[in-house]
Amino acid sequence: MNAADAAVCVADVERLAGDLLPPDIRDFVAGGGGDESAQAANRACLDRVRLVPRVLTSADGADTAGRLLHGTAAMPVAVAPMAYQRLCHPDGELAMARAAGKAGVPFTAATLSSVPIEEIAAVAGTLWFQLYWLRDRGLVLDLLARAERAGCTALVLTVDVPVPARRPRDMRNGFTLPASVVAANLPEGTGSAAHVPMPHESAVASHTGIMFENTLGWDDLAWLRGHTGLPVVLKGVLDPGDAVRAVEAGVSAVVVSNHGGRQLAGAVPSIVALPGVVEAVAGRCEVLFDSGVRSGTDVLRALAYGAAGVLLGRPLLWGLAMDGEAGAGLVLDLLRAELREAMLLTGCADLSAARTLGTVLL
Template identity: 50%
Template sequence: MEHLALQELEAEAKRCLDPKIADYIAGGADDELTVRANRAAYARVGLVPRVLTGAGQPDLRVTLFGQTASMPVLISPTAFHKLAHEEGECATARAARRAGVILIASMASTVALEQVAAAAGKTWFQLYLQPDLGWTEDLVRRAEAAGCTALVITVDSPVFGHRSRDARNGFNDLPAGMRCENLRETVGSTSRVRSIVFSPELSWKELSWLRERTALKLVLKGLAHPADAKLAVACGVDGILVSNHGGRQLDTVPSTLDLLPPIVEAVDGAIPVFLDGGIRRGTDVVKALALGATAVGVGRPVLWALAMDGEQGVLDMLETLRAETERALALTGFRCPGQLNTGILRMQPAEEPWWN
């Protein structure tokens, strides 16, 4: 049976999710303009294939920080997988392993990172830097010990975005019995659970502090401005994940596909640039890669697939995206992701660059 396309998963998943949870997953900040922009951007870019290239069978493998992934698709970090399925992040992690992709494990997970990393194999750990640096360092050491190869520092969240749907639904807490397992700490004999602190005090100073304390690769997630991309390179960061948090933080941030080219230009090949937000089709993957992304991430489709059919659902979703990406690559006349370039893109007439 043919599997559902990624954007079809939302409607199906809704049938097995509490409406408040479905809204938590699908929703974005304020008027959700950025959520829509992320998708709309792909319709504005056309693919103009090359023919008779003799490319041969597509080979999607990519090597990221020395690790080979079976395709240039990452699982972006999303919080609280037990909201979608009782096995939570364990099911997602097993699917990632079976598909041979890298899982970016969210700090806000309902299964402890050690368990997630053991199940996934190739794991990067997503971290919100906490103002309590001692505690942040403890968590970094746990990620190192668990075998994670990179830290993905989310920098688009000095405060929490305003999620209109959650506000309307009064959805502001995890259901009883579920908690953020990475935030448990034991003080003497009493065990308590912290909550994640979003702090507007954090700056490049804390990032430099982290750079000095870990040999793990550092990827900054949520960068939008090319000037910040340059600061990131100067700070010794190893990669940038261009992201607007799936439109859940600052509304009216442009689509990530629009943000990507100026960042690729600013970085000038010094470090890899990744992208997430609105990736739903193999042609989307090909367009982002042609514009300079080394790999892309998927967020919401993972949770929809998980809600529908647990580990198998996530695996089916990833295999659908793989088949579509292979097909799009072959139809544009290429064999490997690294060969893609802007020559096959027909962009809507460019506006004045907004970033100067």
Template identity: 60%
Template sequence: MRENGRAFDRIRLLPRVAVDVAGRTARTRLLGLPVPVPLAVAPMAYQTWLHPDGEVAAASAAAVAGVPFVVSMMASRTVEEVAATGAATVMQLYWLRDRGLFRELVGRAEAAGCVALMLTVDVPLLGRRLRDLRGGLVRPANVVAANLGRAGGGLDAVGGAGTSEVAAHTGVLFDPSLSWADVAWIRSVTRLPLVLKGILDPDDAALAVAAGVDTVVVSNHGGRQLDGAVATAVALPAVVDAVDGRCEVLVDSGVRGGVDVLKALALGATGVLVGRPLLWGLAAGGAAGAARVLDLIGEELHEAMALAGCPDVDSARRLRTSVAGGDR
């Protein structure tokens, strides 16, 4: 987790000068949609744990900002409630042992007007999260995975130091047998664009393109899955090269502000997913707090683009960078 932030910090931008940036714009397309800034809100579970309005408040902030909102399969408000906020909603899914429930969720996403499906592929099982285990992580009784109906309530027998209710719950729900054949099947059963989240190896990015995926997300799950996995800012350029313009490439894990967004663009990303900062805003101030975080990131990006001599997103992607003394 720490290395994700450090990797972004180590990137150095080579700004251009004597460029007219008076009329600069960060407008672009993301997930096939026009957006005012190249970012979307990442999928994050159980947001009512932080604020009573949870995902509805966070999605309302995204709607005001005009950016897509990815609702977690493990969200504490339903995809229908989130979509009703007016946000461009993406439904995030894990590969479930219960295929009928998986198909039901795909159908609900389509019926709710979601703009895409996002399959997270880096969780065959939940990573060993020591903080959760030490604290004996147990959700409050009123915080459930609302999209999963009866399966969303958790396991009553789990609790106490050395255990994690979330890990036990997902261990029952998630199927570790996910293969590229399954990805191709998912592609075949929905008309929605398909996003794969959790790509780090460029060979996997190429396989995703071959499977008909529309967007890949370079992600190590915020550093909470395989400890010691490569930082996303390090993995990003090779993934961009591997897809060679055949699909969009987003990046998350370690994005904390507008300068990080600019660095991601300079490394070839189509845009970013923002996670933790939005949760901090939600916890501090509900929908208004989350909206302020999105505003701040946008303001920081516009300022950074001006100082780097970038009148638009395309010019940001042409910026040169240096990392640990080597130019790219």
């Protein structure tokens, strides 16, 4: 029996994938910042959100389809930007993009993708591009132009990595990229630091520190909007005041995210921050959510808390590691089946009804 045949939920996929990956790569995917308490808190706080089902709603089926960032999606989910996917499978981002396209959800290509944006665009459905702000502004402009030529429909600017957090698992492993995995969107040679082993240090973090601009400000966001016609999404917003400034700066959406617990270990859990951001933007831009999503019920929790949709990360890497495109597709299929079931059990015929569900916090 194929390993994927034994998976009936995301937890199964993670377990099976963990058995297949080399320990250092498994730790790179699974690990978090500092003591990893932000990861634990993301999950614990999501579990505290309990939904209040409605009955006798005459709901005929449960339609998971809707609009997401000016486009349509088969469910309110997009693939989050994730670096170096060829660590998990030789097909990397190509397999993930194909799976997303078949599932009818957007795929977000990362600046630190291990496949060039042009090759991803050739196999993708709806495509977004995630930008890390580089010290070389000429490279930023080049990435913007390439994303637009590739047909990307949104630009996702990640703003919560002024510096890469210390990730103890990677430091203990002295984690480096294998020679076969490169930052394919950057000029040849600029990612060499990620391949140089250093005792008790992450070479990937070292490369990030060298390449990324750590003094990004609101003026830079205005500059960015002046150099692209794509709708801009700000990823990594937790403070309601920052969300208001983002709206005033003209962004199309914000992503409430603590980077999946991979940055500040003491950061507020994303689900705790979500209602305050939703209230602050007051419908003036879309609010998306990520960090800790592991099931269709989690998607419904985020919708009930006011999110327009969620970004899904680690579970898809586990699926990719387990069985390439088929494994990533399985994770998306599981999520949609779970979301539809949760909607039926709470009396929600569509996403509009889901966004008006009552919740109780344990």
